[in-house]
Amino acid sequence: MEAEGTVSGAGLIAMQNFLTRKIAVLSTCLILLLALPVIMQLLDEPYLISLSSRILIYAIAAVSLYLILGYGGMVSLGHAAFFGTGAYVVGILASASFDASPVFSWPFQMDGSERLLVALPLALLISAFAALIIGFFSLRTSGMYFIMITLAFAQMLYYFYVSLEGYGGDDGLSLYSRSQLPLLDLGDDTHFYYLCLTFLLLFLLFCHRLVNSRFGRVIQGIRENEKRMQSLGYAVFGYKLACFVIAGAGAGLAGALMANQSEFVSPGLMHWTQSGEILVMVLLGGMGTLFGPVLGAVALLSMEEILSMFTEHWMVYLGPFLILVVLFTRGGLYGLLIGRER
Amino acid sequence: MQSPASGLSMLLFIEQILNGLQLGVMLFLMSAGLTLVFGIMQVINLAHGSFYMIGAYVAATVMQQTGSFMLGLLAALPVSALIGMLVEALVLRRLYQRDHLDQVLATFGLILFFNELTRIIWGRQPLFMDGPEWLSGTVELIPGAPYPSYRLAIIVVGIAVAVLLYLLFTRTRLGMQIRAGSSNREMVAALGVNIKLLYTLVFGLGTLLAGLAGVMAGPILAVESGMGESILILTFVVIVIGGIGSIRGALIAALLVGMVDTLGRAFLPGLFRLVLPAAQADGVGASLSSMAIYILMAAILVWKPKGLFPAQA
């Protein structure tokens, strides 16, 4: 399941082949992603640029979930709570700025803002804080119980936002326009696409560094054997909580971008079905690497889009497809594309 | 809402307890099957709600053709069990040794498939279903508060199922084999029990119970595609509170969840009216009562991380 294994002599050639294939596939993907807006302009399908931004944003959310799920062994069914929180921070700031009224005036005055440089750090901070609270309680449990307690907290947040009448309740909140950023016009789909791509690549790089750091090794050690790590003197709970908080902030980043992409936020963003969808992306992509969740997001969202063009009953095909992936590809789509690493 | 006279409000309280009991029993029917499958085969089955839906659809169809609720019930039980066993043999059997996450993904695929399939077969609109004629009235259990007979019937069926399951596991050879199979698969296999068949049967029993819950729900709820998912989440809440794999835990947790949900909806807005202005109290009360069972679950898990009755092993 894990990329960083020791390689025995006999497997060396196979490993080399595998690496070449991996590098080839990944660099092709990167070039495609970089050139995508240009290709779409040439094909005269500008709509696909905006669809692709949406996919990239979900990819960020899926990668952030994978951080706790794949490396930390913490399966959360409440990840959309942080996704939605990030989105609402952007939405609430923007609506307050549009109405020219402060978000709150006690204990200090907090004014609204449409600037991304204000909204994004705040979104990260607040979703990280939400993850800190939820993680603090949830991490006392594990396995199936952890799945359900994260779901419980996410549902509480969902109903909380449903009851926020000042911000539209269940109807949600429409943004008048996308956030502002110096030099870029986020209202332009191509600019926005590159912004999302940059964030995805940065986040992947960050996660890559993180999982290969000492911190990352401890987290993976805890996943393999929590008791042993504990007896080795590691503050297991603290490590897991830190990892959970980082993942929450990652989902908050995705949420903040999502609010901008659709110029709309609603409690639906944190409903358990949304958490489920992000989870399915991770599982569909495959375990073992950070690119799995990216692949899963791309595959699930584009399949939905393509299948629904041919038939209204696309779910009747998507369902069995997911089952077949589980039964026959053992490593998810990533395994199918690149091969198993071990 | 004016505060009614105290005698009346006592009666109302008892009636609400009865309502909570009935919801709890309904949830128990669903969770018994799910916790059984999870406890014995260690498999997470998200598609449990789909069998609830299948039960309701089959019963509604047969009832519309024949006019008889009982025939609908009789048809729905074997159909949900058979489809369950078919799914077990085709899909889930291959996943017992796998990671839970593989099971999650595959059974999620099953949900999509079954939901869309019902839309293709029966159309998008909800289906009509009614209870039997002899259960259509009300019974005046509490003076001045007639209670629907059908809801009483649900309570009776739920208690009967609990007793039957108890007898099955403690008094029959099959029950013992199932219990042994959950704790030591190899040993039971070595004793010559066909463990594969045993698992298929257990799964069929679980989906039969889900189908039964669907049939019982049909006359009071809308029979529609996707009806399984709303109750699925509640079911998971119940088995997690009760402790996964424990039927006794499921029973107690189901009643607890039923009570908390019902009493929360019935009395929270009123309580908040004592301290808040009416409009605000209604809003806060309504949203808190929607959250009540999740708050309950989170609190119990923080207190007891393995649920109320953690299964041994």
Added chain:
Amino acid sequence: MKRSFAVLALGIGLLAGQAMAADAVKIGMVTTLSTKAGYLGEDIRDGFKLAIDEEGGKLGGVAVELLVDDDGRKPDKGKQIAERFMKSDGVKLMTGIVFSNVAMAVVPKVLREDVIYLSANAAPSQLAGKNCHPNYFSVSYQNDNLDEVVGQYVTDAGYNNVYLIAPNYPAGKDHLAGFKRYYKGAIAGEVYTKLGQADYAAELAALRATKPDSVFFFLPGGMGINFLKQYSQAELNKTIPVFGPAFSFDERLLAAVGDAALGVVNGSQWTHDLDNQANQAFVTNFRKTYGRTPTLYASQGYDTARLIASALKSVNGDLSNLQAVRDALKKADFASVRGDFKFGPNQHPIQDLYVREVVKDAEGKVTNKTLKKVFTGHGDAYAAECKM
């Protein structure tokens, strides 16, 4: 053949295979076809399609192509589809959204992009009042209308202690506010339930204890089925009459509720038994084509298509001059299946509103029967806020 060509094209650009039928006027329909509410969108679409089929693929003599996609009741999905219709397909006319929350996410943006949106169902108050727009037309109603008519009827019928129930979300509160605008009596209780709630036993027990003389509820879709079945099982329908807007009493939903709905009076702008020529033809054709009685959603889809037809005919299929299209639409020069129909200053309908009763027809089917016209030429409460 077309299919395999499209699959081939998918490899490069997902939608490359769609550039066909270049000359037809494209109409984009974002609607809800999946989820529990899927039948609402299905009826809007089928009603709309019927109008196109009656003209052999044309509306107002102009060839049209109807693009339909399912929003799954998710605002962001709806927005994504609307964007595809506008950017990839160059759609200039859109319609179809079932739910107000989806509409609020999709419609304002669409209007700013110089696309005309004609609502065939959802009509939230914001779009009728301060956010009204020259590119926006509601062909259905304003959301509160169907509650207002019941409020008036309940008052006229002499009830003066009503119990109110709606889900705890903005539309729920709007609908109760609509009822209260015309209801003059006292309020025995006002309860907001969980969105999507299945079991109403607790609410029914509380309701019985407060002894109201009538109940008004807004619980659309499955929630309404649950409520009505449970209300009748508790035998409350024998003592306390129930009223509501048409959303819990459309023909397909009534088939699922059965006898439990008998006798309920509900408010609507249309019923299949309305006695006018356009309606009789519509109901007959709809039954022949789809084998079921149309719902009000189907009638709204059909009327929307007929309105578009009148405008397309007037501008001869030329959408390049948006102002001309708007002017033509605003005239509402078509025979609505509701009878008299025109637009008010905020481009929402001015129309007659009825109450109808749920009865059993000769074949034993549970259906609606028009009881009485309550309002003639009724507009909406938000028109004054609209500065256009």
